[in-house]
Amino acid sequence: MKRRNTPTKEAVLEVLTTTGKAMSQDAIEQEIDININRATIYRVLNRFCDDGVLHKIVAEDGKQYFASYNKVGEQEIAKNHLHFKCLICETIECLHAEVNFSIPKAYIVQDVNCVLTGTCKNCS
Numbered sequence: 001m002k003r004r005n006t007p008t009k010e011a012v013l014e015v016l017t018t019t020g021k022a023m024s025q026d027a028i029e030q031e032i033d034i035n036i037n038r039a040t041i042y043r044v045l046n047r048f049c050d051d052g053v054l055h056k057i058v059a060e061d062g063k064q065y066f067a068s069y070n071k072v073g074e075q076e077i078a079k080n081h082l083h084f085k086c087l088i089c090e091t092i093e094c095l096h097a098e099v100n101f102s103i104p105k106a107y108i109v110q111d112v113n114c115v116l117t118g119t120c121k122n123c124s
Helices: 007-019 025-031 040-052
Strands: 054-058 064-067 081-086 090-097 114-118
Touching: 007 025, 007 064, 007 114, 025 040, 025 064, 040 054, 040 064, 064 090
Parallel strands: 081 114
Antiparallel strands: 054 064, 081 090
16 A cells, blocks of 8 residues: 655655664654654654565664665665664664574564674774
8 A cells, every 4th residue: 555655754764764774763753853743753663664664673672773674885685684783882783694594384484683782893
């Protein structure tokens, strides 16, 4: 189903695509120039996830981050990829490494959430 484009959707998507980083709902809210209700931002983010425009990352502390599936640099990001959270700067990055796994027959995987934690290349 085609969804109507709104200023809120445009603002949220612009923030995520221009930063190229995974961001929490709070961080996105701080970057948006227009006055938008917090619940509306969260609803827009979840719709984008449902539509395959964004993906949700749940960090080890339970906080949710959202990132675009767009290219990072010149490489296309695989649907099931690794994420890295820096314990110093708290940045979450999508890594180009695809998650490979094997599961027993009759199980169907719908989503993968793999977050590695440590020190990023900028902080090490």
